[in-house]
Amino acid sequence: MSQKTPLHAHHLAAGARMVEFAGWELPVHYGSQLEEHRRVRREHGMFDVSHMRVIDVQGSGASALLRRVLANTVDKLRQAGDGLYSCMLNPDGGVLDDLIAFRIEEEDYRLIVNAGTAEQDIDWLSRQRAALPDAHPTLSPRRDLGMIAVQGPCAREAVWRALPGSLFATERLNRFQAAEFEDMTICRTGYTGEDGFELIVPGSRMTAVWEALSSAGVLPAGLGARDTLRLEAGMNLYGADMDASTHPYESNLGWTVDLTAGRDFVGRNALESCDRSKRLTGLILEGRGVLRHGMPVTTAQGDGLITSGSFSPTLNASIALARLPSAVSPGATVSITIRDLAQPARVTPLPFVRNGKILV
Known part of the structure; x- marks a missing residue:
């Protein structure tokens, strides 16, 4: 139910x-x-x-735990109320979840995680806590x-x-x-x-x-x-635009990865040698129809896949996020088959719209 x-x-x-x-x-x-x-x-x-889940991470070793499990670093959170966006990765560099972490005070943090992954996130945090013998923070699903x-x-x-x-x-x-x-x-x-x-x-x-x-x-x-x-706004949806089988760099989330020397985190080794032959970018349909999740994309540099797609009320056009070969340049024309007909689409940087302004 x-x-x-x-x-x-x-x-x-x-x-x-x-x-x-x-x-x-x-x-x-x-x-x-x-x-x-x-x-x-x-x-x-x-x-x-309210389907989004709040998890409080508090007590001795809270910072150490989050340094271990987040690809971004909570060392950036200098004062109470500071927050950051990050991915939580598996050892292969795949995205287990994307979340926001806030610092409440020293060794006291609040995580906002996705509804569909919340129980898995809590279990993963618990297991990673056990791997840190000197860290004993409490995990409190709120x-x-x-x-x-x-x-x-x-x-x-x-x-x-x-x-x-x-x-x-x-x-x-x-x-x-x-x-x-x-x-x-x-x-x-x-x-x-x-x-x-x-x-x-x-x-x-x-x-x-x-x-x-x-x-x-x-x-x-x-x-x-x-x-x-x-x-x-070019914002990813977990389970569509990224998941445990995709890493941040192929999901337009490389900006959330902090590779500061001396900080180890789960998935770091995999990211340092990961395949970057594909990346997430934008598409604007120039033919007829509506772009949808799962539609294949044909490009001169190889095949790709639409991860999210819909009609854009602001652009009055169908738009999508698509994982394409990295060699495909903005402005290129690609092909999507919609109802057995090949339709052209234009590759564009992300985002399409921010703060009420059309950027493409």
């Missing part, structure tokens, strides 16, 4: 179409996915992302917490209206920083390519916060808009 978030009744009352996603029953849209997408690009929208993402160019101002006093706590936050406000954590992060906040909220307070945002004029958006927004 699918799990339900504390806001499940609100979604039903708002007329949401519900779907199963990663073991959760979540809203895919509230009537118009297209309008929800456009509203976030031009103003703001809010998403129930099932008492939910998450609301408020995204868009006017999103922060909407949060400040909805939550009086939050302006003082959060107005100086940079991207990938977080601050405590009352009983919640407000993070300047998101999965849409727009500015905004992600609020980590006690489950018992989710309804009150959601209603306060609604009273401030923020309308809900579903998983459908979240997916097209993140695709336009």
